[in-house]
Amino acid sequence: MKANSDLIPFDELSAYELAPGAADPMRYAVLGRNDFVFGRVRRLIASSARGEIVYLVVGTAPSNFKDGRGEERLVPLAWAELNLLRRQVRLPQLSPLAFRRLPIYHPGAALPTEIPFPTPRPDEVEFWDIA
Amino acid sequence: MAQIRIQPKPEAPTPRAAVLATLPIALLLGAGLATTLVLENGRQAPDQAVTTVAPAATGIWEWASRTWLGAKPLDAGGRAWVLAEHPPVTWFDEYEMAAVGASGGWTLYANRARGLPALSGMAGPYDRLYVRTAPGAYAPLRWRDVPAR
Numbered sequence: 001m002k003a004n005s006d007l008i009p010f011d012e013l014s015a016y017e018l019a020p021g022a023a024d025p026m027r028y029a030v031l032g033r034n035d036f037v038f039g040r041v042r043r044l045i046a047s048s049a050r051g052e053i054v055y056l057v058v059g060t061a062p063s064n065f066k067d068g069r070g071e072e073r074l075v076p077l078a079w080a081e082l083n084l085l086r087r088q089v090r091l092p093q094l095s096p097l098a099f100r101r102l103p104i105y106h107p108g109a110a111l112p113t114e115i116p117f118p119t120p121r122p123d124e125v126e127f128w129d130i131a
Numbered sequence: 132m133a134q135i136r137i138q139p140k141p142e143a144p145t146p147r148a149a150v151l152a153t154l155p156i157a158l159l160l161g162a163g164l165a166t167t168l169v170l171e172n173g174r175q176a177p178d179q180a181v182t183t184v185a186p187a188a189t190g191i192w193e194w195a196s197r198t199w200l201g202a203k204p205l206d207a208g209g210r211a212w213v214l215a216e217h218p219p220v221t222w223f224d225e226y227e228m229a230a231v232g233a234s235g236g237w238t239l240y241a242n243r244a245r246g247l248p249a250l251s252g253m254a255g256p257y258d259r260l261y262v263r264t265a266p267g268a269y270a271p272l273r274w275r276d277v278p279a280r
Contacts, residue, residue: 010137019136046137053135082133089133 007054007111010044028087030058030075032094039063041089042072045111053077055115056089057105065096072105076115093117097124192243193229212239212260212272219268220261228261228269237262240269 010016018024030038043057055074063069081090091099101118105111166180212234223242232239240261261269 013137015140016137017140019138022135022137025133025135044135048137051137053137077135078132080133 005110006047006049007045007113008048009057009107010046010053013046013048016046016048023082023084025056025082025089028082028089029062030056030080030089030091032091032096032099036096037062037064038075038091038094038096038099043105045074055111056080058099065100068100073099073102074105074111074115075099075102079117095120189229193231212237213275214262215271215273217271219264219270221268223261223267223269225267228263231260239272242269 025041026044028041030041032038039058039060039062041056042059044053045055045057046052047054054077056077057072058075059070059072060068061070075089075091075094079091079094081092082088083090097120098118103112103115224244227243228240229243230238231241240263241259242261245259260272260274262272264270
């Protein structure tokens, strides 16, 4: 994962605003496979060069995880579906284990240019489920 | 899949209220600065400017008075300017009295300090119009109904 300085938290990008009519997913609940609650959207990471929001920072404080609450992970927005009526971000293809393999967000640190989808390894429970 | 576009914020227009509040102050400051810088003789300059403008202002004032009174026929419709039941006023400054019209062989005067003569019946007990009865004495007039002659 290469670092990219073009990616900036949207709240620090004072010269930009959301396009008219675009939904603001801040504080939306983030749900994964089988409606597992990952947490809430805490921050938006934008790319001014691409002119769009690239990542969601998902805080796991209100999540269904038994451990690891309070960490923040980066989720590419391109994977997500927005449910505006329920104020939800849905990631039906992302299991709880896969979410735990997404990069942790450190404020101020360099952000990855791309995040590969976390496919399960053969030694993991999920892989056994698929098989 | 979701996509959220962002765009540069449009250029913020200058708030109109700020301009309206700033402009008169800036004009006043500019005028004061110009008076100080451009006019000669320091603090006498404003007095000179007033002296220069005074005749023109007087002319404008007298023209306005004539125009205003001229819009209304002084001796028409069974009404006329008649002497009010009041002794002549002697405390007016001669300089402030201006001839603004004539009626029945009398020259009508108005007092600049008291403003333009009012239209008949609109303001003041004597309509602020006078005839000169003696040097420094002005008898107030009144616009009244007079019996047909």
